[in-house]
Amino acid sequence: MRAITGFVGVLAIMLLAACEQPDEQAILEATPPQDIFAQAEGELNEGRNFNAGELFGEVERLYPYSEWARRAIIMSSFAYYQAAEFERSQAAARRFLEFYPNDEDAPYAQYLIALAYYDQITDVGRDQQATLNALQALREVIERFPGSAYARDSELKFDLAMDHLAGKEMEIGRYYLKRGQYMAAINRFQTVIDDFQTTTHVEEALHRMVEAYLALGLDEEAGKAAALLGYNSPGSDWYENTYTLMQTQGTSNGTEDRSFFRSIWSQVIRGRWL
Structure with missing residues (x-):
C-alpha cells in the first residue's frame, strides 16, 4: 500500500512539473x-x-x-x-x-540553387550528374540575371565545372588509351576538343590523339592533331612532348625538323584537310 501511495505521489509531482513547463510551440506562435x-x-x-x-x-x-x-x-x-x-x-x-520572381533577391535565390549543386561536384572518378545539374543552374543565373554580381561569379564557376567535365572525359580517354582501345580513346579526346574548347584539357587531348593515331599507324591523322596543337599552343609542354613523339615515332622518323609541322599547319589552316 505504501508503494502504491509513493508511486501516486511521484506521478503527481511529474504531472505538476509538466504543467508548469511552458509550451515552447505556443510561446513561439x-x-x-x-x-x-x-x-x-x-x-x-x-x-x-x-x-x-x-x-x-x-x-x-x-x-x-x-x-x-x-x-x-x-x-x-x-x-x-x-x-x-x-x-x-x-x-x-x-x-x-x-x-x-521579380524580387531584388531573386538572382540570389537562383544563385543559391546553383551553389547547392556546385558544392556537390565530386572528383572526376565518380558520377558527374551534380556537375551537369550545376552547369544548368549556373547557366540559368547567367541568362536570367545578366550583369549581376551573381552572374559574373556563375560564369567563373561555369568554366570550372566545364573543366571538371572535360577532366572526366580525359580520364576515360586515358583509360582506353592505356588498354589499347585507341578509337574509343580518340572519340573521348575529340569530345574534349569539340565540346570543351575553353578548358585546360585541350592541349593534352590533342597530344593523346597523336599517341593514339600513331599507335594505329595513322601518321597523317597524327600529323593533323599535332599541327592543331602546334598552331594553338606552340610553346606548351604538351607541344614539346608531341614534337618529340612525332620525331621518334611519326612520319619524320627523326630526320625532319620543325618545318614539317609548319607545313602541316599551313595545310590545315588553308582547309586542304577540312
Whole structure:
C-alpha cells in the first residue's frame, strides 16, 4: 500500500512539473515575427545554421505572405546551404522564386540553387550528374540575371565545372588509351576538343590523339592533331612532348625538323584537310 501511495505521489509531482513547463510551440506562435527572425539570426551568427534555417522556416509558416516571410524564405535557403542541407536550401530558394520572381533577391535565390549543386561536384572518378545539374543552374543565373554580381561569379564557376567535365572525359580517354582501345580513346579526346574548347584539357587531348593515331599507324591523322596543337599552343609542354613523339615515332622518323609541322599547319589552316 505504501508503494502504491509513493508511486501516486511521484506521478503527481511529474504531472505538476509538466504543467508548469511552458509550451515552447505556443510561446513561439505568440512571438512576433521580427523576434523569431532575430533569434534565427542569432543562431546563424553562432554557427548553428540548421537551427537558424528551422527558425526562419517558422517565420514563414506562422506569418505567410508577410514581409518577414519574404525575408525569412531567402534566409532559410542561405542557412540550410551553410549547413550543407542542400535539398532544403534549394526547396526554399525555389519557393522564393515562385512567390517573388521579380524580387531584388531573386538572382540570389537562383544563385543559391546553383551553389547547392556546385558544392556537390565530386572528383572526376565518380558520377558527374551534380556537375551537369550545376552547369544548368549556373547557366540559368547567367541568362536570367545578366550583369549581376551573381552572374559574373556563375560564369567563373561555369568554366570550372566545364573543366571538371572535360577532366572526366580525359580520364576515360586515358583509360582506353592505356588498354589499347585507341578509337574509343580518340572519340573521348575529340569530345574534349569539340565540346570543351575553353578548358585546360585541350592541349593534352590533342597530344593523346597523336599517341593514339600513331599507335594505329595513322601518321597523317597524327600529323593533323599535332599541327592543331602546334598552331594553338606552340610553346606548351604538351607541344614539346608531341614534337618529340612525332620525331621518334611519326612520319619524320627523326630526320625532319620543325618545318614539317609548319607545313602541316599551313595545310590545315588553308582547309586542304577540312
